[in-house]
Structure formats: C-alpha cells, structure tokens
Amino acid sequence: MAIQLPAGLRPHLTEIEEALVDVKTVVLADSCYGACDIADSKAKQLGCDVLLHYGHADMGLRTCLPTLYVEARMNVDPAEAVEKALRVQKFKRLGIVTTVQHVGVLRQVENIVRSQGIEPLIGKPGPRAKYPGQILGCDWGAARSVAGRADAFLYVGTGRFHPLGVCMATGKEVVVANPVAKGSEKVTLDIERFLKGRRAAISRAAACDSFGILVSTKPGQARFKLATTLVSKFKSAGLDARVLAMDEITPEKLGDFTRLGAFVCAACPRIVIDDAERFDRPVLTPFEAMAMLGKASIEPYQMDEVLSSDF
C-alpha cells in the first residue's frame, strides 16, 4: 500500500502506520497539494496494489489503482468565530462556504446563522467539489450557485486565498469565521487594485513575442487540451509559443528558459493568483491570455477554474 499525505499531516505518519497492522507500506514523500495531485501511477510503479490518499476529498479523477480517500477534518468548534463574524454587519441572506477540512460543521454553522434571523444559503458543489458549500481554488461553483441571492458570504476556515477567491468569483463581500484562531474579519477585495496588478502583468506579457504555456503532469492539473489550444491561438496571432510540461511549476524550473518572455499557466489556478510575485516574468491565466490576444475583455474578470473540457 502506498500512503500519500499533504505536508500538514506528515507529522501524524507514525499514528497512521500503527493503524495499518500487517500491511506493507511505502510513503510517497513528494509534495501533495490536493486530490488533483493523486499519485496512483507512482504507487503502481512501486508495485503497490492500493493507494491511501490522506487529506483531500475525491474529485472524481480516474485512477489506475484502487484509491482510498481519508478526508481530513479539523476538530474545532466554529461557534465562537461564527457568532463574532455575524456581529460584523447585518445580513438578510448569507451564502456559506468552506473547505473540506470544515464541511463537517456546516450544518452547525447553518443553524447558528438561522438562529440570528439570517437566511443561510449553501450552494451545490461545483464539478470538482464533493460537498454542498465546499469550494476549491479551482472550483468556486458552490459560491457562484447562490451568489445571485446572497447579500454576502460567510467563509468558515483559515487563510486568505479562499475568501479572496470567493470575492473575485462572485463580486460579493466575504466575512471570515476562523474557527482555529476563533476570530473573524471582513474581506473586501480591492477589485480595482487587483485588476491594476493583472492589467500590468498582461501589458508586460504583451510586449513579449515568445511564450511558454505551462501544464503540470499532476493528473488533476494536466490541462493539456487547453494548453495546446492556447499554443494554436498564440501562433495564429503571430507569436511563438510551446507547451512546457513539468510536475511542480516553480520559478527555478522556468529559470533556464531564458528566451521565453512570459508564461500562461494551464495547471493549478492558484499559481497565478497566489505565487505571481515569486516569478521573474509575467504568468497569466488562460483567461488573461485571451484578453492579451484581444479575444476577451478583462472585465468582468473571470477567475480561472478547472473544467473537464480542459483535459
């Protein structure tokens, strides 16, 4: 059996192994950021007959080995943080979103919201999510499905990427209830500032004539069809472009491609939004690339999301 764990769960490896009595195991120690990064092929190559993937929910990818998903749940009571968040301002209807680590408390959160006289709205999962209300950095479907009826969103969880993503994908304010820090904050994205940064990246890229279209070989990020379509569109516009495939996309790996002026990321959508500053050259989303080529308008801005038609 192969065991695959994200970084945050690796300190618990020995507890996991102790529970697997009489099972020969091998630990896959490469980075693992999501269920998009399922290592079934590597496990098979090592002669394993089953993969145990910890931390993330199944996003429906086909695997070459039987794969067991053990979803991580954070065992923290959200009540205090949610009550604080609801004091931030008055709402009539509130969309509720979270990540897989907190989906288990969504009913409790819904009841707290209702007890304050606010109508809770929990959206249907998008194509990559498993649970109502669950969002991913590549799938904002659960937020978008209720955005038309919600005054704002309540995000239950940690970190800033997901609340900012909900702001961008829906245009609504997001109030964060952080059950770990037991705190709350209002996240209002400065859309003008965000767009200014993205427009600047597009104009820097537009001054280049040679591009790399990035795909990852991680099964759920290998948007090869999208990448080859982009290469054709760049070539039709008289620009030089090719697909660069790699497992993990890092500035170091791109460093040797000194003749390429800019990149388009057809892998994980988080790379462009979260990591843009780490790269020494512009990295655009596929939507931004289309805007650069004059085939889309930058407003309304579209967050990059992974679709089955990308593969």
Ligand code: SF4
């Ligand atoms: S946001 Fe990126 S890392 Fe997370 S599941 Fe989606 S593709 Fe994978």
